[in-house]
Amino acid sequence: MFYREAGDFKTSYRDDSQTFPIRLDRMGYYILMFVAFLVVPFFINDYWVNAVFAPFLIYAIAALGLNILTGYAGQVSLGTGGFMAVGAYASYKLMTSFPEVSILIHIILAGGITAVVGVAFGLPSLRIKGFYLAVATLAAQFFLVWVFNKVPWFYNYSASGQINAPERSVFGVIVTGPNTEAWAKYMICLVFVVVLAWVARNLTRGMMGRKWMGIRDMDIAAEIIGVNPLMAKMSAFAVSSFFVGIAGALFFTVYLGAAEAGEAFGITKSFLILFMIIIGGLGSIFGSFAGAAFMVLMPVFLKNVLVGGLGWPTDLAAHFEFMIVGGLIVVFLIVEPHGLAQLWRLTKEKLRLWPFPH
Amino acid sequence: MPEQLLFAMEVTLNGLMAGVLYALVALGFVLIFKASGIFNYAQGVMALFAALTLVGIQQGQVPFAHLINAIFGTEVHHFPWQVPSLIAIVLAAGVMILFAWIVEKYVLQHLIGQPDIILFMATIGLAYFMEGFGDIMWGSDIKKLDVGLPQGMNATIDQVTFDWFGYGFFIDNLDIVAAIVASLLVAALTIFSQYSKQGRALRAVADDHSAALSVGISLRFIWVLVWSIAGFVALVAGIMWGAKSGVQFSLSLIALKALPVLMLGGFTSIPGAIVGGLIIGVGEQLFEFTIGPMIGGATQNWFAYVLALIFLIFRPQGLFGEKIIERV
Numbered sequence: 266m267f268y269r270e271a272g273d274f275k276t277s278y279r280d281d282s283q284t285f286p287i288r289l290d291r292m293g294y295y296i297l298m299f300v301a302f303l304v305v306p307f308f309i310n311d312y313w314v315n316a317v318f319a320p321f322l323i324y325a326i327a328a329l330g331l332n333i334l335t336g337y338a339g340q341v342s343l344g345t346g347g348f349m350a351v352g353a354y355a356s357y358k359l360m361t362s363f364p365e366v367s368i369l370i371h372i373i374l375a376g377g378i379t380a381v382v383g384v385a386f387g388l389p390s391l392r393i394k395g396f397y398l399a400v401a402t403l404a405a406q407f408f409l410v411w412v413f414n415k416v417p418w419f420y421n422y423s424a425s426g427q428i429n430a431p432e433r434s435v436f437g438v439i440v441t442g443p444n445t446e447a448w449a450k451y452m453i454c455l456v457f458v459v460v461l462a463w464v465a466r467n468l469t470r471g472m473m474g475r476k477w478m479g480i481r482d483m484d485i486a487a488e489i490i491g492v493n494p495l496m497a498k499m500s501a502f503a504v505s506s507f508f509v510g511i512a513g514a515l516f517f518t519v520y521l522g523a524a525e526a527g528e529a530f531g532i533t534k535s536f537l538i539l540f541m542i543i544i545g546g547l548g549s550i551f552g553s554f555a556g557a558a559f560m561v562l563m564p565v566f567l568k569n570v571l572v573g574g575l576g577w578p579t580d581l582a583a584h585f586e587f588m589i590v591g592g593l594i595v596v597f598l599i600v601e602p603h604g605l606a607q608l609w610r611l612t613k614e615k616l617r618l619w620p621f622p623h
Numbered sequence: 624m625p626e627q628l629l630f631a632m633e634v635t636l637n638g639l640m641a642g643v644l645y646a647l648v649a650l651g652f653v654l655i656f657k658a659s660g661i662f663n664y665a666q667g668v669m670a671l672f673a674a675l676t677l678v679g680i681q682q683g684q685v686p687f688a689h690l691i692n693a694i695f696g697t698e699v700h701h702f703p704w705q706v707p708s709l710i711a712i713v714l715a716a717g718v719m720i721l722f723a724w725i726v727e728k729y730v731l732q733h734l735i736g737q738p739d740i741i742l743f744m745a746t747i748g749l750a751y752f753m754e755g756f757g758d759i760m761w762g763s764d765i766k767k768l769d770v771g772l773p774q775g776m777n778a779t780i781d782q783v784t785f786d787w788f789g790y791g792f793f794i795d796n797l798d799i800v801a802a803i804v805a806s807l808l809v810a811a812l813t814i815f816s817q818y819s820k821q822g823r824a825l826r827a828v829a830d831d832h833s834a835a836l837s838v839g840i841s842l843r844f845i846w847v848l849v850w851s852i853a854g855f856v857a858l859v860a861g862i863m864w865g866a867k868s869g870v871q872f873s874l875s876l877i878a879l880k881a882l883p884v885l886m887l888g889g890f891t892s893i894p895g896a897i898v899g900g901l902i903i904g905v906g907e908q909l910f911e912f913t914i915g916p917m918i919g920g921a922t923q924n925w926f927a928y929v930l931a932l933i934f935l936i937f938r939p940q941g942l943f944g945e946k947i948i949e950r951v
Contacts, residue, residue, distance in 0.1 A: 341740060393935050396662045396743060396890070400882045401935060404928035415919035485949055532879065536747065543744055577693045580763060587755025594748030598741055599733040 268616045284466060301455060306448040314447040319520045321561045322454035323512050328541040328553035329465045330508025335539070336548035337469055338501035339481025340390050340398060344405035346534035348506050350526050351379040351409060352513025354419050357428045360518070361421055368433040368440065372457070372514045379510020380503040382409075387502030391495060394484075406532055413526035427525045430518040441518045450519050457515060461508060466550050468504065477501050478548070540590065544597055546606025555605040563589070626790070633792045634912045635905050640798030642904020643805045644863055648881035649888065649896035650809070651856040656890045657829040658849040659731070662743045665750035667878020669719070669854055672757040674861030674870045676718050678768050679761040681711040686760045708770040712858070719854030727847045754875060763872070768865035772800050801863045808859060809897060812852070821848060829891075883931035889944025898942060903927045 268289045275281045285291040309318065327345060334340050356375035360368065386405040393401050413419050420428050432442030439445050440453045468474055476497040479487035488494050517524045524530070537560060545556020564586055571582040601607050648666060655663040679686065683702035691699060706714070730749065734742055773796040781791035816822035827835040828845045836842055864874055884903050888895025907926040915922045940946055 341743075389932055389936050392939050394939070395739065397886055397935055397939065399743075400886050400928075401932045403879065403882060404925065404932040407925035407928050411921065411925050415921070539744075539747075575693075578689075581689055581693055581759065584755045584758040584763065587751050588759070589755075591748045591750065591752030591755060595730055595745050595752065598737070598745045598748065599730070602737065602741055 268613070268619070270617075284470075298459070301459075306452055309447045309451050311447050314451050315520075316565055317561060318451050319454055321558055322451075322458045323515045323520055324538065324541060324561060325458055325554050325557040326461055326515070327509050327512035327538050328545065328557045329461060329550065330505045330512065331538050332542045332545075332547065332549070332553045333465060333469065333477070333508065334501050334505035336542055336546075336552075337474060337481060338477035338498065338505075339484075340387070340498065340501060341395070342402040342505075343399050343532070343535045343539065344386060344402035344409075345509055345538045346530040346532060347406040347409035348379050348383055348509040349513030349516060349534060350413055350530035351382050351506075352376060352510030353517035353524055353530065354413050354428065354526070355379065355510065356514035356518055357430070358419065358421075360431055360433060364431070364433075367435065368518065369435060372511055372518070375514040376507040376511040379513065380507040383502045383506025383509070384499050387499060387506075390498050390502070403532075406535055410526045410530060425525075427523050428517065429523045430521075433518075441522070443522065445519070453519055454515055457511060461511065462550060462554075465508070469550070473497075473500060473504075481548075540594060542604075543594060544604055546604030549604070549606035551609060552604050552606030555609070559605065560590075629788055629790045631909065631912065634908045636792060636794060637798070638905035638908030639901055640794065640802060640904070641908065642901035643798070643802045643897075644860070644867075644900075645877070645881055645884045645904055646897045646900025647801070647805050647808070647856065647860040647863060648877050649884040649900055650805075650812075650893065651853040651860065652881060652885055653888075653890065653893055653896045654812075654849055654856065655853050658825055659828075659846055660739060660742075661731075661746065662739065662890070663853065664743060664746040664878065665753060666853065666857060667881065668750040668753045668757070668875045669722075669857035670861040670864065670877065671870070671872070671874040672722075672753050672861075673715055673719055673854065673858035674768060674865040674874060675757045675761045675766070677711055677715040677770075677858065677862065678766045678865070678870055680714050681706050681708060681770075684761060689762055690759055712770065712862075715858055716855055719858055720851040723850030723854050724847050726850055727843060731846060732843070750875070750878075754872075765869045765871040766865075768862065768870050770862060770866065772797055772862075772866050774866070795867075797863070797867055804859060804863065805897075808856065809893065812893065821845075825849060880927065883927040886931040886935055886941055889941030891945050892941075892943035895941060895943035903930065906930055 268287065270287050273286070273288050275286075283291075285294055305318075327349060331342060331345050334342050352375045355378040356368075356371050359366070359371040359374055363371075382405075386402065389401050390398050414426065420426055423429075430441045432439060432444060434440060435453065438449050440449050469477070476487070476492045477500075479490070479492050480494060480497045480501075484494055487497070513530065517529070521529060541556035541560045542553060543556070544559055545554070546552025567586050567589070568579070568582055571577045571585060572579055597604060648670060651666045651669070652663060655661055655666070678684075683704045683706060685691070685699045685702060688700045691697060726749065730745060731742075734745055775796055777794045777796050777799060780794045785791040816826055824835070824840045825845055825848065827838070827840055828842065832842065835845075860877075861870070861874065864877060868874075880903075881900075884896060884899040886899075887902055888897070888899030907923045907930075910926050911920070911922050935941070
């Protein structure tokens with residue numbers, strides 16, 4: 266009844282091609298932004314930011330990055346954990362080498378460094394396709410983690426082999442280290458998420474995104490109609506790694522505070538983020554967020570119900586989590602291969618006609 | 624003979640033995656990939672699950688004991704009997720066949736015609752499911768697997784090489800058994816696929832799904848069959864790896880080790896899986912032995928992947944893979 270485009274007249278091309286063409290969608294988006302920026306920070310506490318908001322926002326960035334590579338450009342990658350590690354260690358080296366420079370610049374530079382590494386490991390994608398590429402990206406995963414464990418320069422020769430985020434502040438507010446307040450953690454992640462999601466949305470609906478999708482759908486055909494596969498694939502790897510690198514940098518500096526490459530950025534992380542985009546929806550910006558929210562909230566929910574509610578031991582709950590995640594992935598692939606994003610789209614289709622379906 | 628060369632020879636031999644074990648896992652992948660075009664990531668978890676089931680049956684564990692205890696507050700864990708190894712192996716193989724049937728009926732049936740990459744991701748989901756299921760069913764503690772395979776240093780080889788070179792080679796008995804079992808398995812599979820009716824049908828399906836259907840081969844039966852065989856191969860691999868290093872979570876990670884083996888050998892070739900396994904096994908041991916100490920050791924973690932990656936740049940279909948022809 267309320268959710269429809271009737272009466273919502275477009276008078277320019279700009280209006281017509283906007284991200285949220287329906288007024289209610291637009292309003293929803295503005296309300297969401299208002300709540301996220303001006304309401305949540307005043308009510309957030311340590312538990313919520315550490316258990317829900319910080320991981321959700323950071324994984325959303327990583328999922329956006331992987332979705333650009335896998336969902337839009339069709340190159341399956343299992344090296345996300347390794348690239349996150351590059352972002353984390355790059356930000357650590359930058360923070361300790363140039364303490365006077367703002368951490369925002371460090372995080373963005375860390376993304377840039379990851380982009381370079383990503384392109385280097387993406388080069389084989391010109392020759393290797395499909396599964397072979399997926400396995401080839403495992404080389405990045407294992408090699409990078411090994412390098413960060415074995416080369417002491419990366420962790421500044423610390424005895425434990427760990428990296429620890431020093432205290433840094435933005436505009437006088439501490440954002441890293443143990444003294445960070447909950448809302449500051451939340452805000453820095455939120456700012457990055459909003460900016461990067463905007464970038465991703467506009468990249469994917471522009472010329473670059475169309476080239477990526479051409480390569481995804483059939484690379485030879487795309488090449489014939491004039492898409493340069495080298496540029497398209499390399500730009501997908503670069504942009505994706507940039508996102509993943511920023512996610513890794515935030516994950517280490519803001520969320521964890523201390524990290525060890527094998528533990529924090531292992532192969533399980535690569536799979537976790539891959540699951541996010543499968544459940545959320547391949548080739549969808551909204552899907553990246555939905556998948557990240559789902560994969561972050563589900564363990565919290567299960568833990569509360571099984572351990573808190575039924576009093577089961579924690580290891581049993583953890584095993585159930587594995588089963589449920591695995592089962593859900595299979596169910597999603599069977600019932601709705603396009604993930605939560607497609608369900609959302611269908612709901613909106615239905616809502617347009619509701620409550621008068623004819 | 625100089626000492627270093629002898630060391631290198633010993634390392635090479637041990638690498639060959641390790642390579643056989645990689646090849647065992649890779650074999651399961653190739654079987655399923657050839658018959659159904661599915662890249663079965665769950666193969667490693669199948670090996671873990673098979674080994675867990677074997678140990679569980681052998682020691683008379685109560686399935687889901689942990690869960691039952693948590694819900695009803697009871698204290699059950701073992702039945703008062705132990706099952707002989709051979710019967711336990713047969714029962715475990717039965718469980719794997721049942722598993723193959725369930726997978727075919729409830730997962731693969733619904734995914735026919737989907738793009739390969741969707742099927743691949745479905746097997747990742749399957750792997751996670753089985754991992755959690757196996758842990759709930761049998762518990763997640765490290766178990767010792769003992770089906771009476773010989774273990775420890777082979778005294779004869781040690782003695783013979785000592786007589787020849789004045790330096791005894793250390794070769795594990797278990798590795799030798801694994802090598803023999805693997806060769807028997809490959810021989811049996813080859814004979815099966817060349818000379819039996821079902822084997823021929825299997826090759827027909829691998830060659831062309833729709834042509835096989837049109838001459839009256841049941842695709843469903845072939846899929847159940849091939850997943851059962853892969854389950855059996857997983858059981859053998861699980862026994863070998865489990866006897867070597869205990870049945871534990873890390874067993875499922877050997878699947879990841881088998882991937883570069885496959886890439887080297889080509890996804891569609893059984894000999895490729897064996898040769899790839901041997902190359903990777905020897906290569907990573909020799910690399911760790913020669914270059915490893917210079918750059919900090921533990922190179923086994925990545926050597927196989929990087930080797931496969933470099934190799935693929937020059938030959939994208941692997942050593943024995945079919946030539947990839949792409950059409951628009």
